Amino acid sequence: MNLSKTSKYAFRVLGYMAKDEKALYSARQLYRENNVPEKYLRRLLTHLSKFGFIKSIQGRQGGFTFARDISKIFLIEIVEAIDGTESIRGCILGYKKCAFNFSCPMHDIWEDAKVHVINTLSNTSLKDIQNKMVETDSFL
Amino acid sequence: MNLSKTSKYAFRVLGYMAKDEKALYSARQLYRENNVPEKYLRRLLTHLSKFGFIKSIQGRQGGFTFARDISKIFLIEIVEAIDGTESIRGCILGYKKCAFNFSCPMHDIWEDAKVHVINTLSNTSLKDIQNKMVETDSFL
DNA sequence: ATAAAATGCTATCAATTAGTAGTATTTAAC
């Protein structure tokens, strides 16, 4: 059950970009608006490009925009791309392969909470975030 | 949403000790049975003593035993003692104080899963682990 | 062409977390 700071940065930035899903965002704008260290974000953005979430357009007037339909980018994909699949799904005792399986007393207790988290991350797309954003904005 | 390796080690060891809650365990036995590096575990055990979960008995024939009723040691106390309170409860975007509160679109989506995790950790005591252990053992 | 404004890359540094080494202290068996 681990979410690195880098994944959190990714959530900030991609969530921000989802506001206007067709727009082109410069790294400059993104690090300013999301409080992510400039250079660190630049590297993260290239990674996110390589993972296929966004694409980069080079040169003056360049920037980043989504590479795929954001209704099909689920939060869990982002975490797993950055932190690896074990980060969320791994054994609560830190064993590589839940050694004890059913006989481990922690397993069942934890499994339920874990599944809940996995489901939330698996069922929430950036589009859902966007919609949520519209809803909440309408309260302002 | 973070659980350090150290917390996982603590779960292993305290869960193991809960098998026989009145027994005195030597560090030697604990690191052998739970695959935790010797020296690292020794330090962890002194920490767990200082936190008041267990107490140490020095000298030959010494070891560690629970300092409190294990039905009142909840998993979340262990995590919070080791990793700090923000590790589990913190903002999904990594902000110190969930800056946006209700206006942040991630908030509600995540809150539900987070509460589920917190409840699981808050409601599960080492005694529950022990009981679970007895149940599962009876299947063997 | 040239300059400006953007991304791309690689190497390095810093901070945090995990793990080790070595020695001192405590206590009980003999």
Next chain:
DNA sequence: GTTAAATACTACTAATTGATAGCATTTTAT
């Protein structure tokens, strides 16, 4: 009392993760 078996302590090392620096490349406006 001496030795053996345990914990306690402090300082160090290693690994991982987060952050920076500096230069190269791409593209467009002029």
